[in-house]
Structure formats: C-alpha cells, structure tokens
Amino acid sequence: MKKNGNILIIEPNNGLLTSLRLLLKKHFEKVEATDNLQQAEGLMAMEPFDVVLLDLDLFRTKAEAAGSITPILENPSDTEIVFLSTFAQVPIAAEAIAMGAFDFVHKPWNEHEILISLCNAITKREEKLRVLGLKKE
16 A cells, blocks of 8 residues: 655756656655756646655865755745765764754665655654644644
C-alpha cells in the first residue's frame, strides 16, 4: 500500500534521478522529479509538496545552498526538505539542518533509510498542518 505523500525529487544526475523516481513511486502516491532548480520552482508554484528530496550536488557552497532552500522553507505549504549528500557535503547539510531542513541522507543511499526519512518528514509536515489548523479554529 502506498503512503499518502507528494514528493519532489531534485537530482542533477539523470541515472540517480530515474532510480529515485522508480523507488519512490512504489511507496508514495505522487512523485515528481527534475534535474534542475528552475523547473523545481515551477512545479512548486503549481502544487504543494510534502517533501522535497534535494541533492546537494547542485550547490558548490553553503551560501548557494542557503539561498536555494530559503524559498522552500518559507513557502506557505510548510514543505519539508530532505537532502542527499556525500560526506564532503556534510558541513553544507549540517548548515541546512540548522536553517530548518528536516534531514539528510548520505550517498550512496540505503533504500530503507531514505524511505524512513521521507515518511518521517511527511509525518512532521502533517503534524505541523494539524497544529496550524487547530490554531485557526
């Protein structure tokens, strides 16, 4: 049974992008995928996502990563971010977590680990939305 969830994958490597898309489509209701940030921004403008799975290979510096994730973190749909990173990118990932990203998964990833991280991110988002709904009442 597929989990409720709308996932956006942003991965510059087409082979990894395809692998992630195939894996996640088995487990989640909706999965969109792109290899660039501009297309991702367009997709996010059209519909809310529960989680963005974002590869840090897109960024060379902490500043680039921070500039790109800030609009995601500030969007009104409370989208969670899970990063994919290599060990060399751990300082960037740690900074992103400090800014509010949900988690990061090391590459090469373990299927079980990535699925747990995404499920936990969806659960966190659902809880945030539930609390916001209660505050409005």
